[in-house]
Amino acid sequence: MELKHDTIERIIREALAQMSAQGIAGAGVSVEAPASSMSVEALASGKTTERDPFLVSIGVSNRHIHLSRTDMDALFGPGSQLTRKKAMKQPGQFAAEETVTLKGRKGSLTKVRVLGPLRKETQIEVSVADGFTLGITPPLRMSGHLDDTPGVEIIGPQGSVQRDRGVIVALRHIHMPPETAALLGLRNGEEVDVEVGGERGGVLRKVVVRAAEASAYEMHIDVEEANALCLKNDDLVRIRKI
Amino acid sequence: MELKHDTIERIIREALAQMSAQGIAGAGVSVEAPASSMSVEALASGKTTERDPFLVSIGVSNRHIHLSRTDMDALFGPGSQLTRKKAMKQPGQFAAEETVTLKGRKGSLTKVRVLGPLRKETQIEVSVADGFTLGITPPLRMSGHLDDTPGVEIIGPQGSVQRDRGVIVALRHIHMPPETAALLGLRNGEEVDVEVGGERGGVLRKVVVRAAEASAYEMHIDVEEANALCLKNDDLVRIRKI
Numbered sequence: 001m002e003l004k005h006d007t008i009e010r011i012i013r014e015a016l017a018q019m020s021a022q023g024i025a026g027a028g029v030s031v032e033a034p035a036s037s038m039s040v041e042a043l044a045s046g047k048t049t050e051r052d053p054f055l056v057s058i059g060v061s062n063r064h065i066h067l068s069r070t071d072m073d074a075l076f077g078p079g080s081q082l083t084r085k086k087a088m089k090q091p092g093q094f095a096a097e098e099t100v101t102l103k104g105r106k107g108s109l110t111k112v113r114v115l116g117p118l119r120k121e122t123q124i125e126v127s128v129a130d131g132f133t134l135g136i137t138p139p140l141r142m143s144g145h146l147d148d149t150p151g152v153e154i155i156g157p158q159g160s161v162q163r164d165r166g167v168i169v170a171l172r173h174i175h176m177p178p179e180t181a182a183l184l185g186l187r188n189g190e191e192v193d194v195e196v197g198g199e200r201g202g203v204l205r206k207v208v209v210r211a212a213e214a215s216a217y218e219m220h221i222d223v224e225e226a227n228a229l230c231l232k233n234d235d236l237v238r239i240r241k242i
Numbered sequence: 243m244e245l246k247h248d249t250i251e252r253i254i255r256e257a258l259a260q261m262s263a264q265g266i267a268g269a270g271v272s273v274e275a276p277a278s279s280m281s282v283e284a285l286a287s288g289k290t291t292e293r294d295p296f297l298v299s300i301g302v303s304n305r306h307i308h309l310s311r312t313d314m315d316a317l318f319g320p321g322s323q324l325t326r327k328k329a330m331k332q333p334g335q336f337a338a339e340e341t342v343t344l345k346g347r348k349g350s351l352t353k354v355r356v357l358g359p360l361r362k363e364t365q366i367e368v369s370v371a372d373g374f375t376l377g378i379t380p381p382l383r384m385s386g387h388l389d390d391t392p393g394v395e396i397i398g399p400q401g402s403v404q405r406d407r408g409v410i411v412a413l414r415h416i417h418m419p420p421e422t423a424a425l426l427g428l429r430n431g432e433e434v435d436v437e438v439g440g441e442r443g444g445v446l447r448k449v450v451v452r453a454a455e456a457s458a459y460e461m462h463i464d465v466e467e468a469n470a471l472c473l474k475n476d477d478l479v480r481i482r483k484i
Contacts, residue, residue, distance in 0.1 A: 128469035129371075140441050140472070172442075193444075199382050200414075200467075202435075203445040225442075227370035228470035230382070 053183055054239040056174055056194075059089055059218045060226040063112055063126045065100060065154070066119045071163075075100060075156025082116040089216040090175060092117065101155040102126075106135025124152060124167040127224045131169065141168040142208060173208040174219045174239065181211035184239065188212065193240040194219065200230040203240075295425055296481040298416055298436075301331055301460045302468040305354055305368045307342060307396070308361045313405075317342060317398025324358040331458040332417060334359065343397040344368075348377025366394060366409045369466045373411065383410040384450060415450040416461045416481065423453035426481065430454070435482040436461065442472040445482075 072080055076098060083097040098114040102124065109130055123146060124138075131138050136150040151164040174192070181188065188211040194204045207219070219237060226232060314322060318340060325339040340356040344366065351372055365388060366380075373380050378392040393406040416434070423430065430453040436446045449461070461479060468474060 128472070129465065199448065200446075202447045204442075205444045206441065222470075223371065224466045225470040228464075228467040230370070 052238065053180070055236045056176075056217055056219045056239060058226070058231050058233060058235045058237060059220050060231070060233050061125065061170060061220050061222050063102075063109060063124075063130050063223075064095075064115045065102075065112055065125070066115055066123045068120060068122045069118050071122045071154065071161050072118055074159045074161045075154060077158040080158075082114060082118070084116065088115070089218050091214045091216065098156075102134060103153040103155060104134025104136050107133045109133060121146065122154070122161075122163055122166050124154075124163070125170045125222075126167060127222050128169055129224060131167075134167075136167060138167040138169050140171050142171050142173065142210075143168075170220065170222060171206075171208055172204060172219070172221045172225060173210050174217075175210050175212070175215040176217045177215045178211050178213065180217050181209065185241065186211065186239075191242065193242050195238040195240055196229050196231065197237075198230050198235075200228065202229065204229075204237075205242075207239075294480065295422070297478045298418075298459055298461045298481060300468070300473050300475060300477045300479060301462050302473070302475050303367065303412060303462050303464050305344075305351060305366075305372050305465075306337075306357045307344075307354055307367070308357055308365045310362060310364045311360050313364045313396065313403050314360055316401045316403045317396060319400040322400075324356060324360070326358065330357070331460050333456045333458065340398075344376060345395040345397060346376025346378050349375045351375060363388065364396070364403075364405055364408050366396075366405070367412045367464075368409060369464050370411055371466060373409075376409075378409060380409040380411050382413050384413050384415065384452075385410075412462065412464060413448075413450055414446065414461070414463045414467060415452050416459075417452050417454070417457040418459045419457045420453050420455065422459050423451065427483065428453065428481075433484065435484050437480040437482055438471050438473060439479075440472050442470065444471065446471075446479075447484075449481075 067075070067082075072082070082094075084094045085097045086095045088094055094116045096114040096116045099111045100114060102109045102112050109126070112124075123143065125143075126134070126138060134152060136152065138150055139148070141149065146166050146168065149165045150167050151162065152167050154161045154163060174194075176184075176186075178188075186192065186209045188209060190209045191206050192209060194207045196202055196204065204221075204225075221229075221231065231237070309317070309324075314324070324336075326336045327339045328337045330336055336358045338356040338358045341353045342356060344351045344354050351368070354366075365385065367385075368376070368380060376394060378394065380392055381390070383391065388408050388410065391407045392409050393404065394409050396403045396405060416436075418426075418428075420430075428434065428451045430451060432451045433448050434451060436449045438444055438446065446463075446467075463471075463473065473479070
């Protein structure tokens, strides 16, 4: 038994129109913006006339490292401080002038940016391709979840550190303040789909919502995800509840 | 006016069930395999009990170059021949032992694999990130569409060539023989959506169908697309007609 796609689409549109006419309400996806190809085209062309609260801007994360006080001391000298180079969108976070080299059994990555401020534990965020370069297979993880992750040698201007864990590929996620989460009907830790327009558009599934105080509303993806979808910083994508 | 996603999903399921019961037929999406989260999970876990014809295997393309006879002569010596290293899935295509260096105004890429056989015009296929490395912005293109593409310097063991065009980022596409296209109800050049399961799963839109004689049924993506979706060679994804 098979159905033509346009038949299915027509049925869905009619059902949505009926429900809309009947005034069925609830928190969730706007009837004006079903996940249709039209909404994708609107995203691609930038022809969104008003800011839909489900539209979120992209922040692309290149490989970087968060350092502990102990590792900062070893790499940059006892008591050394990070030098602020550029503020990140997330309040209080910044790219530092400092960089390190990562060295794995297979290869090295140079000029890896340190992000501040210092953290309780050193964490290294790389892409899948960076893992191949280093000769390790870091798992997809949310920030801070470092159990059973591979390590790497970190080389700074004043010394080096052999970490036995801490390397991850960051799971794509969306930062938002609690009031935005409430507006969208989303909970911290919930997974959503995200619709991407453009030449390499599509839908990203299993995108984790990170609702916390002092957050900027922003979706973080890594460089490979950005390039694979032709996304760049500040591009808009649309959250779809699942 | 807003609708809960699960309400929409319930309506769609009921409509599909009704149409199925009424025996509405047509070429297209199988009722047994709507684009639900269940099918994604089945893909992710490998628990597909029988081979759905809409399932296609992935082939990941790393950066590579196709050479013309003229450029082969200049790079590897007059009358030189490519040495077959490994057959590709597409009949007659092979990876050669030969490699070249690509040099742009910003940087170089070494050990870029030559694919055989020779072609009428030299074509260089790189990733978006490779474009940054070289200092060029190659457009997303189907193979052979080289108008208004940037060039690059190609360096071989016997000489070098400055190409003034030919560098592209390959548009993802699906090769298939005409009989498979007929079975799926697809035409050459048509665009489809592709459903990807797994940790970084989602839907890829605007995937071009390339139906031609002497083709193997295979979807080609580049390394960044593969890593962004956690796909590797021979993984299965599902075509959805649009």
